[in-house]
Amino acid sequence: MSARGGKRPARAEPRAWGTARDLALGVRFAVTGGREGWTRALLTAVGVGLGVALLLLTTAVPNLLDGRDRREEARQDNAYIPDTLRPSDDTLLIAHANSDFKERDLRGRLVEPEGPDAPVPPGVSELPEPGSMVVSPALKELLASDEGALLRERLPYDIVGTIGKPGLIGSQELAWYAGGTGLAEQLDHPLVMRIDAFGTHGTESAEPPDPVLVMLTLVVFVVLLVPVAVFIATAVRFGGERRDRRLAALRLVGSDSRMTRRIAAGEALAGAVLGLVFGTGFFLAGREFAGSVELFRVSVFPSDLDPSPLLVLLVAVAVPAAAVLVTLFALRGVVIEPLGVVRTARPARRRLWWRLLLPLAGIGMLLPMTGQGRDHGDFNQYLVVGGVLCLLVGITALLPWVVETVVARLGAGGLAWQLAVRRLQLSSGTAARMVNGIAVAVAGAIALQMLFAGIDDQYTRDTGQDVSRAQMQVDLPDGVPVAPAAADFEKTEGVRGVHALSYGYLHEKPADSEEPGRGAQLTVGDCEALRMVAKLTGCADGDVFALTGADYDTDTQALNKPGRALHLDQGSTPGARGDALWTVPRGVKRAVSVQDPTGMLSSGFLLTPGAVTPDVGKRVSGRLWLVIDESVPDVQELVRNTAAAVDPLAHASTWVATERTARFDSLRTGLFVGATAVLVLIGVSLLVSQLEQLRERRKLLSALVAFGTRRRTLSLSVLWQTAVPIGLGLALSALVGTVLGAVLLRMTATPVRVDWGTVLGMTGVGAGVVALVTLLSLPPLLRMMRPDGLRTE
Incomplete structure (x- = not known):
């Protein structure tokens, strides 16, 4: 009691306690708000959860x-x-027997221990005996299936075990180890070697990173992650209009405006936390599923998708914090009064000037690096990330203004059109939010595709292989008779022609001497095959030719002296050890070298089979160029099977006119994998957003049907409400994506070329995703247009 007998005034509640209490009250409303509250919380949780799952996947990539x-x-x-x-x-002989099977890599090894302590490959309990093999689980499953019938012919070994995870880089990798014999006699073969341990030996000289590829990697990550952040920000605002009406009721019972906003933030916080739970569940389910699929030749083990604890903590803190901040930001211009929400009145027109600041800032960050290319050091990573981020986020700032400005000028039309336009004019912000994610994703995809297309030539080289003259090549180990092998390939289904040549190398002195002196190539083949590498005026079996016209060949004519003895490389053929001589015969003809199917100009001497001595035949290695009929099903697999039957180390390869740098190709593959995941997220999130908007309009749709509005008219109006903002969003994304792509090309010192096919293609992909989502939302729409939707409690 005070001196005057009054009560002591109550102590003011600390502000932090009041904020926590209001947030807790919002969480309580979200959890105990009946079916309406639970529905909104679940929609928010699903939307946030999908984004969280993809964020967790990203944190697991390192x-x-x-x-x-x-x-x-x-x-x-x-x-x-x-x-x-x-x-x-403790040594082991190992031979590489890699191959391909229907566009999939097949990793194979032949192993032969030289002692009881020979090293065992990781993931293998013991070395297989000759005639048996251990295989990866994916290969075992493939061999047991009907699809693996052709592959079973190529691997005639008994399966005695499986390779564990330590010996595989992916769950779907095709790999095998088989017991071999006689590998010691083939040690001169480049694919046969002796080792005493598995693992890298010595220190590999690291190739310096390519500045353009480093910059491209950063851009890929930003482009893939920004749509995810946009989706999460959109998901926490599901059910915004109904929520505002509930907040008006809170004002009616005595809460002030600040308390009301904190309660709204508490509701968003509850949805975000629930989204974290859902996202964890989605991630765990997706992780298990990822172990059973292969995308773009990439597969993973579920246990490898193990996010970094620090990054997981960052996601766990950032997502709820973002939900609260987005909600408070969204309510900054909304006046919530006890009798309603002033949002239903015509809002003030959005201003354009500050919305241009983000994209202009992004361009300003990137322009200083214009023309830098790969010859002027590394790109500033902070400026690259900041610039791309500002440009993409700028779309989310510009799009509401674009939608509002355009729909305000839309005029008369059919009834469905008028209903759609009026709805868009009243809630253009909601329509723009739904489109933000797809617009950002399409803009990033357009920019990256422009960049990839622009620099593709810098990472693509011409192989020189003339695919019009041959389509496959088979390299035979030393000592494998070429003529019987060629006959086997001629019998193979789908092979239309075989050009067989054998190669060796001649020296003035024995090849193992310190200075073997001048040398020349030796090529053996019949007249038809020799015409693939030289222009012959006349040819018969037993002829020998000396080639002219090859670049940098200065030794052939000097060595072309009748009676001169030249030394052959020893080769790796059993029984071919020691020195071997070839004597230049009399009557050597001259021939002009021509470009062979590999794009090379041969040099040295050409021998027909009649001029080949036994010693020469043992020391040459065969190469076959095959003309195949690609209309024959699995013709390439049939050729590989024949190669394996001829010799396990015979290597069959498919020719291509061009090939790309491995690092560039792997980066593009990573983009495709990530873009696939983002597209799935886009589709599902758009579907959830569309269903949420239809749910909010359920009573309105039911009322219009009850008053006699045709369902066809209402369905068309809903489709227009989706099509107009989507069209505007895709147009804006095409513009921003093209600008970003042009700036990135200028940064890499590459001429700017707008690939309109890419722009239209990426825009079409975005439109296709939206069209699919719209079709999937039609059945719920038709159910919501029943008159009984007016029933309430």
Whole structure:
């Protein structure tokens, strides 16, 4: 009691406690608000959860790549092997027998221990005996299926075990180890070696990173992650109009405007936290599913998708915080009064000037790096990330103004059109929010496709292979008879022609001497095959030709002296050890070298089969160029099967006119994988957003049907409400994406060329996703247009 007998005034509640209480009250409303509250909370949780799942997947990428690299290094068997290694109890002979099967890589090894302590590959319990093999789980499953019938012919070994995860880089990798024999006699073959341990030996000289590829990697990550952030920001605002009406009721019972906004933020916080739970569940389910699929030749083990704890903590804190901030930001211009929400009145026109600041700032960050290319050091990573981020986020600022400005000028039309336009005029912000994510994703995709297309030539080289003259090549190990092998390929279904040649190398002195002196290539083949590499005026079996016209060939004519003895390389053929001589015969003809199917000009001597001595035949290695009929099903697999039957080390390869740098190709593959995940997220999020908007308009639609409005008219009006903002969003994304792509091309010192096919293609993909979502939302729309939708409690 005070001196005057009054009550002591109550102590003011600390502001932090009041804020926490209001947030908790909002959480309580979201959880205990009946079916309406739960529906909104679930929609928010699903939208946020999809974004969180993709964010968790992104945080797992570093551990995923690290795990793949560690296992790849641990199983290495061909890096920096010491030349002085000799047979011992702990050495192993290993031969590479890689191949392909229907556009999938097939990793194969033949192993032969030289002692009881020979190293065992990672993931393998013991080395297989000759005639048996251990395989990866994916290969075992493939061999047991009907699809693997052709592959079973190529691998005539008994399966005695499976390769564990430590020996594989992906869950769907096709790999095998088979027991081999006689590998010691083939050690001179480049694919056969002796090792005493698996794993890298020595220190590999790291290739300096390409500044353009580093910059491209940063842009890919930003382009893939910004749509995810936009989707999360959109998801926390589901059910905004109904929420505002509930907040007006809170004002009626005595809460002030600040308390009301904090309660709204608490509701968003509850949805975001629930979204974290859903996102964790989606991520765990997706992780298990990822272990059973392969995209663009990439597969993963579920255990590799292990997010970094620090990054997970960052996501767990950032998503709820973003939900609260987005909600408070969205309510900054909304006046919530006890009798209603002033949002229903005509809002003030949006201003354009500040919305242009973000894209202009982005261009300002990127322009200083114009013309830098790969010859002027690394790009500033902060400016690259900041510039691309500002440009893409600028779309979300510009789009509401564009939608509002355009729909305000839309005029008369049919009844469905008028209903749609009036709805868009009243809630253009809601329509723009639904389009933001797809617009950002399409803009980023357009920019990246322009950049990839612009620099593709810098990372693509011409192989020189003339695919019009041959489509496949088979390299035979030394000592494998060429003529019987060529006959086997001629019998193979789908092979229309075989050009067989054999190659060796001649020296003035023995090849193992310190200075073997001048040398020349030796090519053996029949007249028809020799005409693939030289212009012959006349040819008969037994002829020998000396080639002219090859670049940098200065030794052939000097060595072309009748009776001169030249030394052959020893080769790796059993029984071909020691020195071998070839004597230049009399009557050597001259021939002019022509470009062979590989794009090379041969030099040296050409021998027909009649001029080949036994010693020469043992020391040459065969190469076959095959003309195949690609209309024959699985013709390439049939050729590979024949090659494996001729010799396990015979290598069959398919010719291509051009090939890209591996790092550039892997980056493009990563973009495709990430873009696929983002497109799935786009589709599902758009569907959830569309269903949420239809749910909010359920009573309005039912009322219009009850008053006699045709369902066709209402359906068309809903479609127009989706089509107009989508069209505007895609047009804006095409503009921003083209500008961003042009700036990035200028940064890489590449001429700016707008690939309109790419722009239209990416825009069409976005439109296709929206069209699919719209079709999927039609059945719920028809159910909501029943008159009984007016029923209420």
